[in-house]
Amino acid sequence: MTVTRRAFLSGSLGAAALLGLGACSSPNSNAGTGQTSAGQTSAGQGSTGSGSTKSVGKPSGTLTFAFWGGSAGETAGFTYAKKQFEAANPGTTINLKVVPYDGFFSGIDRGIQAGNAPDIFRVDYTTIGKYSKNGVLLDVSPYFTNAEIDQFLPALWDAIKHQGVPYGVPHQTDTTCVVYSKKAFEAAGITSVPTSLDSAWTWDEFSAVAQKLQSTLPHNKFPFAYDWTQAGAFRWLSWLYQAGGTLLTPDLSKCALPSSAGTKALEYTQSFFAKKWVPANNTIKTSTYSDNFFLSQTVPMTFVGDFLVPELADPANGYKGGDWGATFMPRDVAAASDLGGNAIVALKNTKNPDLAAAFLKFLVSEDIMKYFCEQAVELPTLKTLVNEQLNYAFRPDVVKVCAQQATTISDTIVKECTIAGFADINTALEDQLELAFHGQSAPATLDAIATKVNQALGS
């Protein structure tokens, strides 16, 4: 099936919001697609548009590209890119190094310290700041013309920048949407679900849906689950943004909590546990993710990233509770969702920066990005692809919802999620939200988050 995202991106949040989507990837997050047209700007040929500052000539040599294969589709996408690149550029070899996600960045860091890190690696938007701040990444600005930069969704291009300098390429994005069992909704008398962002449930409407579902479920089943487990803790921020709040002050120098929006968001999410709308173990520090709850039919509705669509749609091991659909995140003062996805970066001290840059450009060329996104069921970062129909391998109707939802990722979300110390902030969110969901008061939680965030920011 094909999906047109043009309509979704025409709103005020449009491209910038989509860009934001890519920034907050987590262990559960997939990288997006991002291929540049090999014909349009063939890999290794240097920039062709106005503003080009460096022509790299014909690339040659061997480089290593390390990534984690979040799914078979992702691995297939990267393997395809490697083969196409080597075919288009005789004399080049890209050694693919598939590494498990757990410990991936520790391995990269040790490699950087020891001088044997891979030349090119994948990094999620919430982690890229650590590398760019430490000055270990290749500045790609000489390799991209302004015209080429303009092809990317602005927010996602911003996500790979540090102090105005681009380090790497935004490869794909993803974000959270709501999936639900049609049978359970029918049983609860929920006859319609929002089909557009404008008609997304308000918090009150969402609460009503949860109550209706609860009334039809046995005591050991719950209305929904949320995807804030472990390193996904930052996805709680979506509620904060929906309530009209922000995590940081506009200059990103201090924590903006506590705030009335913060209290509202926290008390609302705490109520999920008090009212038993979510399973008691759907907290932060657990080994059960939101998709697990849905797959085991402990919940008939769950919040998941689009990269999990292949898992849910898998005929053999996917969802067995009948037909399922997708809808949008609830909204309050504003609509908001989390920034997921990944960039591809090269090391500053790679032995062959021209080849590295050529491969990065190739990965975000149109055809290669399109193939990757279709296989991995993720969202592209090129405007041309956002506006194009992609043949997603699984449930394009669900991806369509996520693509629309992606437009609710504001510049603020992108900026806050891509700052250099975000790992520390996420750790503070993990610890404090976990405590809050087990009874710690909202004011105490927000104060503790603020203290930790300010420590992380050095303010």
Place this chain on the structure above:
Amino acid sequence: MPQGTSYKPRRQGAYTHGQTAAASLFLLPNLVLVGLFLLVPLVLAFVISTQKLGSLGSPQYIGIDNFITLFRDTIFWETVWNTAVFTIFTVPVGMVIGLGVALLLNSVLPGRTLYRSIIFLPLVISGVATGVLGSWMFDQYNGFFNKFLHAIGITGPAWQSDGKWAMISLILVTLWQRVGFDMLIYLAGLQGISPDLLEAAKIDGSSAWQRLRHVTVPLLGPSTFFLLIMNIIYSFQVFDTVWALTRGGPDFSTTTVVTYAYREAFDDHGPQQLGYGAAVGVFIYLITLAITVIQWRFSRTRDEAG
């Protein structure tokens, strides 16, 4: 010494020299390995614990600041408490069960080799696999235990969302894994006890309990000493099972000292403070050393254990 036979010392110097050279040669690989993989990292851990060191960037010497922060860190002391609770409930209980099973399987029992293998099997499974298995078994909504309890009309506990029950699940999984080791060591110890002693005690009119209490258990002293040391070290350093089973949650209720060190230093999405993590590591080292020294000093059976 026979008359007229003068004692001619062997060419002891040359022989010893050759022996020494050969011994050194044989020792060298082990010394290199021990030095490289034990002593150097140990010294480096102490060095790094005095530094502010992120996963990238250069180290900055900060003296004992990491230790001062550590001693003021309330979460750290919570993890010390958790580790102590975990150790208290896994080590003695595991050893008692291990001894019981060993006594049972030391007797003439049909299929005892099979039973021994079954009980020992969990030990050869990796800690991560055990933890993942545990997380499925103790899933509070869809796990085996609660489904089983539900089937017999009992509402199962909140293994994952209640801190106390989460710790109990961790202890149970650990016991399942470790009892085989206790059993094995005790079995070896039991087979070293002369049946004559037990028979003599029996002839003297002692009961089975008295024979166990006053003959078998004291003679198992070396095994007990060895197990105590090994199990305490294991329990203090537990990581993989916890990480896979509970991730240290809910809250910090199953966060042990090592999982805390890992999260502070190595978690990809954590603070990645290697210096602080090393300070926690040094703390674990010193505590383990202290426990070992105390036990070595006061154990009446230490010489036999060597």
